[in-house]
Amino acid sequence: MLVSSILSTVLLLAAAAPAAQTQLPAELSALLLVELPALLPVELPALLPVELPALLPVELPNGDLLVLADLLHTSAGPPIEAGAVVVRAGKIEYVGAADAIQLPDDLKVLRAAVVTPGLVDAHSCAGLAGWLNTPADQDERDDTGPMQPELRALDAYNAREPLVAYLREFGITTLHTGHAPTALIAGQTMVVKTRGRTVAEAALVPEAMVVASLTEAARGEGGPGTPAKSVAMLRGELLAAQDHANAVQRAADAGDPPPARDLRKETLGRVLSGELPLMITAHRQRDIESVVRLAAEFEGARFVLDGAAEILDVIEPVRAAGIPIVLHPTMYRAGGETENLGFTTAAKLHAAGVPFSIQSGYEAYVPRTRVVLFEAAAAAGRGLPPEAALTAITIEPARMLGLDARIGSLEVGKDADLALFDGDPFETTSHCIGTVIDGLLVATGERDR
């Protein structure tokens, strides 16, 4: 368990760490805590900031940094006691034991009880979904049509959305975010870092996946009325896109003018070619099996299974099809088509050797967004080994997104995205005390602690 490791680490440090500390007394005395603003005053008229004070990184030029951790989780190997991360120009230059190298003495130092890779939310709507959930800040769902793959997340993502800043305070550095799975084909997703003043500054992958949904939320009111109709419409749309792609190819081969452009079919054409994965939300076993059938029918396309409340009843076909799983939030509400979801699903998938990521997902009401750190924590509290819970919100989603060469673990050469905690990250009573993206301190902890 993480907490016992931390306790033992603290004891170890008391005996062994002075050597490292004597090298950098000045820096170590300037602990991160000193830099943190005090708790927001009670008199503050509103928590919702008009202009975000923490939007711009705290002044740490060049992204150069030394991070010291009593316990360092890398998501690339066992935890390191008394660990250090050396960051130059926003990239990780060294990860390992603090006493294994001569630590540089020219760097700003951050120190925390526990340090993890920056957390990666495998599926969110934040940034399109806003804090207030009013029409003015709710751009994660467009209910004007059942199939709109041409809707790009990058045209809706608000880099200054306070909800993104809120998540950043909990160590979340990367979001796979986009349109909510409330339509048969809802739109696209993108991958952002939770920093930047504009979508261009935030974007890692401007067009990541296309969101489809075989859930109840995507049926009725102009959309399909039944599960079978959902699949039929989806297949029909994909086949129409294939026809379009074929027509474009034939015209090109013949030197003829291309057919008229069609954004919808072009987007799905990129799905069919495997360029953009199709992430399908499905909860019932029946609907998960439909995803497997679709994957068999459209061989060139890549599929991702999202939600998957009843995955335990249909693990093998999904595994055999090689479809990555983005599991529903652990604390997702049980009811309707999610009545059979379980707190222990993550633990059971892990025990079965099936890789998966954990997501914050889409919420229509309160809470406005889930915090993927908490969802992984809840899974850890129900039998998922804490190290596996951490990989489910770091390296696993990075792999699922094809970004594992850049983010998701603390390894030399990767982006210096880190989350700093004052204790076991999964204990509800712990706090995130700092968030680093590309070597820059972009949040100085949770607002209430």
Add this chain to the structure above:
Amino acid sequence: MLSAALFVSLAFSFAPGEELAPPGLAPAPAPLQEPTGTIAFVGARLVPISGPEIESGTLVITDGRIAAIGPAGDVSVPEGARTLDASGRTILPGLVCTHSHVGGPWGADASGPIQPEVRSLDSVDVRAASVHRARAGGLTTINAMPGSGHLISGQTVYLKLRDAGSVEDLCYRFEDGSPMGGLKMANGTNSQKAAPFPGTRAKSAALVREQYIAAQEYRDKVRRAADDEDVDPPARDLALEALVEVLEGKRIVHHHTHRHDDIVTVLRLADEFGFRVVLHHVSEGWKVADEIAAAGVPCSVILVDSPGGKEEARDLRFATPKILDAAGVRLSIHTDDYITDSRLFLRSGALAVRGGLSREKALEALTLEGARQLDLADRIGSLEVGKDADLCVLDGDPLSIYTRVLETWVEGRRVFDLSDPEDALYAEGGRGAGDARVFTDCCANVAGAR
């Protein structure tokens, strides 16, 4: 971890069948079920709430009540008691949720904004999966209530989560035998809509004031008739009767309210009509903590993982309990289950601690303070001699995410046992977890005997 917990829990269990005495319909205030004999939990960490934690204690329960509690050396196990080795366990009083929607205790319909005559009692399904999930969370008492889409959405019902299949067997009762509950009210945006509902906050308050004035007049007519046999009593009015119970202090108002100005409006109305009120949710309570404290009104707080979701909740924060407590406000914590899951109720207390509340206050907010807010503190909410033997048995620290609720006891009977696969299904989820609970012969026999 799970297998280890189950193994130890099995060792901690009764032999099958021992605990399944048939529950009976309650003639309050007498004991509600058959006597359970004497049981002694030995070696557990006891968290009485009403006093300091006991590292290794003995808890003796007799016929559904707590008979003794103290350090292991100070409390002797009575002869003939069934002794349960509870070493490694932590025992809390059964948790009390002051605001829950498990079992579908819906009240008012769409016909109007003020319907105090409707009773959650007549709606709640105590066999629903959600009710057993509450037991799996260590809850033993809940305030089951209608939603917040009305100014007055109906009467709440206080439920004791006994292992029985009828609401009649679960509801707490007033001295006169009538089901015990409060009155659900709301202000702010949830109850504003097209006429006959109010369109604004001022209209909301005006409609409520008119109704309470009508209730005052009704009460006075009833009193005049009681005092003077020549005066006829007014025709019975179920809605006004319920409000008179509020005016007389028998029925506590449980008031949904988020924004700071809405909170102050509730205080103003409570002052005008003299009703007893608990402020529920109080997302912006931290902005008017001193005003709430000055009014002497307790709060029932929800902790949600992120603020927002609607404009009124935009400034919701983890520090609300800490700030209210520092101002001297008494506070409980609630699930608002379906908003947060009853099985994660202890986590809500831990979130309050994350926001700065002391551990002791957080645990009290999950138990004794909730009992006070339901007028039940003389019966439940702490491990004290004479109180109901309602227990939440854990395998670790109450505020740790890694801790599981192993067992839940009500009046000396185990109503949830994680080592029982049927109970574990409701605790952990999985196929069938959404199905209503199937009761065993014990409960059918009760129904037949009635």
